[in-house]
Amino acid sequence: MATWGSCGSGAAFNQPQWMQIQFNEEKPEFNKLPTKTGHRSLTRSISQSSTDSLSSGCGESSEEESSPRDKLQRNSKGLADFCIKNIDQADFGRREIEVAQQEMPALMNLRKRAEEEKPLSGAKVVGCTHITAQTAVLIETLVALGAQCRWVACNIFSTQNAVAAAVVEGGVPVFAWKGESEDDFWWCIDRSVCADAWQPNMILDDGGDLTHWIYKKYPSLLKRIRGIVEESVTGVFRLYQLSKAGKLCVPAMNVNDSVTKQKFDNLYCCRESILDGLKRTTDVMFGGKQVLVCGYGEVGKGCCSALKALGAVVYVTEVDPICALQACMDGFRVLKLSEVIRQADMVITCTGNKNVVVREHLDRMKNGCIVCNMGHSNTEIDLVSLHTSELKWERVRPQVDHIIWPDGKRIVLLAEGRLLNLSCSTVPSFVLSITATTQALALIELFNAPEGRYKQDVYLLPKKMDEYVASLHLATFDAHLSELSDDQAKYLGISKNGPFKPSYYRY
Numbered sequence: 001m002a003t004w005g006s007c008g009s010g011a012a013f014n015q016p017q018w019m020q021i022q023f024n025e026e027k028p029e030f031n032k033l034p035t036k037t038g039h040r041s042l043t044r045s046i047s048q049s050s051t052d053s054l055s056s057g058c059g060e061s062s063e064e065e066s067s068p069r070d071k072l073q074r075n076s077k078g079l080a081d082f083c084i085k086n087i088d089q090a091d092f093g094r095r096e097i098e099v100a101q102q103e104m105p106a107l108m109n110l111r112k113r114a115e116e117e118k119p120l121s122g123a124k125v126v127g128c129t130h131i132t133a134q135t136a137v138l139i140e141t142l143v144a145l146g147a148q149c150r151w152v153a154c155n156i157f158s159t160q161n162a163v164a165a166a167v168v169e170g171g172v173p174v175f176a177w178k179g180e181s182e183d184d185f186w187w188c189i190d191r192s193v194c195a196d197a198w199q200p201n202m203i204l205d206d207g208g209d210l211t212h213w214i215y216k217k218y219p220s221l222l223k224r225i226r227g228i229v230e231e232s233v234t235g236v237f238r239l240y241q242l243s244k245a246g247k248l249c250v251p252a253m254n255v256n257d258s259v260t261k262q263k264f265d266n267l268y269c270c271r272e273s274i275l276d277g278l279k280r281t282t283d284v285m286f287g288g289k290q291v292l293v294c295g296y297g298e299v300g301k302g303c304c305s306a307l308k309a310l311g312a313v314v315y316v317t318e319v320d321p322i323c324a325l326q327a328c329m330d331g332f333r334v335l336k337l338s339e340v341i342r343q344a345d346m347v348i349t350c351t352g353n354k355n356v357v358v359r360e361h362l363d364r365m366k367n368g369c370i371v372c373n374m375g376h377s378n379t380e381i382d383l384v385s386l387h388t389s390e391l392k393w394e395r396v397r398p399q400v401d402h403i404i405w406p407d408g409k410r411i412v413l414l415a416e417g418r419l420l421n422l423s424c425s426t427v428p429s430f431v432l433s434i435t436a437t438t439q440a441l442a443l444i445e446l447f448n449a450p451e452g453r454y455k456q457d458v459y460l461l462p463k464k465m466d467e468y469v470a471s472l473h474l475a476t477f478d479a480h481l482s483e484l485s486d487d488q489a490k491y492l493g494i495s496k497n498g499p500f501k502p503s504y505y506r507y
């Protein structure tokens, strides 16, 4: 364990042996991957549609509709400490996990490298995330690295029931099923925390609900917790609020703002999934369409570049002159929403803000305009203003509503203003692998940090670890990194082994 002792923010960072980067050795393993086409068709995500198709593959439709809370189930080893839809689906779930593993090479690599050292030996991780095949790969990696885990869903709709069954069959208690009620949701969180002879010492959260529950119901547990790892904007915001109020009593790692999350999940994930979500729901053709993208941050940049590549005419709205200038330099016309709203065929919000598209804009849109959100939750489009007596709502497909104005004009609203890609498309496992690897490393770092390195505050992952996450993924592309000579390293004033950039570098 001593190998972890010298790594920290700003401190000298000695890599454990399994963290050494050896691309040549990794390459043959990745050459075994099937073709990209094969991956794409098999990849699962947290989308509603994919969980639906998964369910039908597992014969869930024939199940009786009793609540999992009323059933006593056991896995094949006699474990009864879990609550999921149906343990009999474990074999289907295992196949899903195996497919995801192929697109999550870094986690698999981490398993192999750190399996002997077991840097999470003694860690008791309670996790609250989407329960999908990709999360299962993360959970099983944590177990391979020595952790004991209990898991719960952070979302009532996104659980892949068969995957949950496979994870339970593997010995990890899971409390989650697709279609939980609000009451079930909190009951599951409570069960995940509260177990006989088991108390968590690490929290992995996505959204902050688990952390909130422990703060509210089990504050005494916090004395044992060595660290919280939080992935979401909302959860991180809550942690900073606690910290500001002097109420954060545990060190926390903000994974959301890691370079490896922001630059990959927000940018590349959205670049790939925006088209998928729009196609699946509307069959729209992009060439020549006039598309208005609100917000030119990472998500907006990803969406714009994908749409431009397919021949769409893209307009951008921005409030920040720097991002607006970036949009201009990338070849997009920056206008006010009111200036372009009448001619838009599609309007996509990516701002993280609220009420960006309001009734006044919706009233002025042309017939057939598609409206959707890739940004924050369901706040960006003012939906309340669309629930008025003169407007008729017509569900034309799952996740597709036509809103009909008195003169017959129809607006096509996707996913009721929730995130289009998470609701209507798949999200690439490879991108999730980057975030999941960051989460795993954040847990390892917080768990092994010597007393005093992290105070009761919110931290970013040390840059060296961000670089390590990236390096673990490079082998997939058979990328060969150049090395600095001693002289060059001295000239730049950095170590030959990184970190290669100062913390303020923006990439």
Ligand SMILES: NC(=O)c1ccc[n+]([C@@H]2O[C@H](COP(=O)([O-])OP(=O)(O)OC[C@H]3O[C@@H](n4cnc5c(N)ncnc54)[C@H](O)[C@@H]3O)[C@@H](O)[C@H]2O)c1
Binding pocket: 233, 265, 266, 269, 270, 294, 295, 296, 297, 298, 299, 300, 317, 318, 319, 320, 323, 350, 351, 352, 353, 356, 374, 375, 376, 377, 419, 420, 421, 422
């Ligand atoms: N759909 C997904 O898969 C996904 C992935 C990652 C993040 N997100 C979410 O997307 C949102 C945006 O993320 P980001 O990384 O691009 O953030 P960001 O802060 O980099 O970009 C948002 C941009 O919107 C601009 N903006 C704010 N209010 C505006 C307004 N009223 N009109 C026009 N522009 C406005 C800001 O100036 C900023 O440049 C966040 O809520 C984030 O949580 C979604």
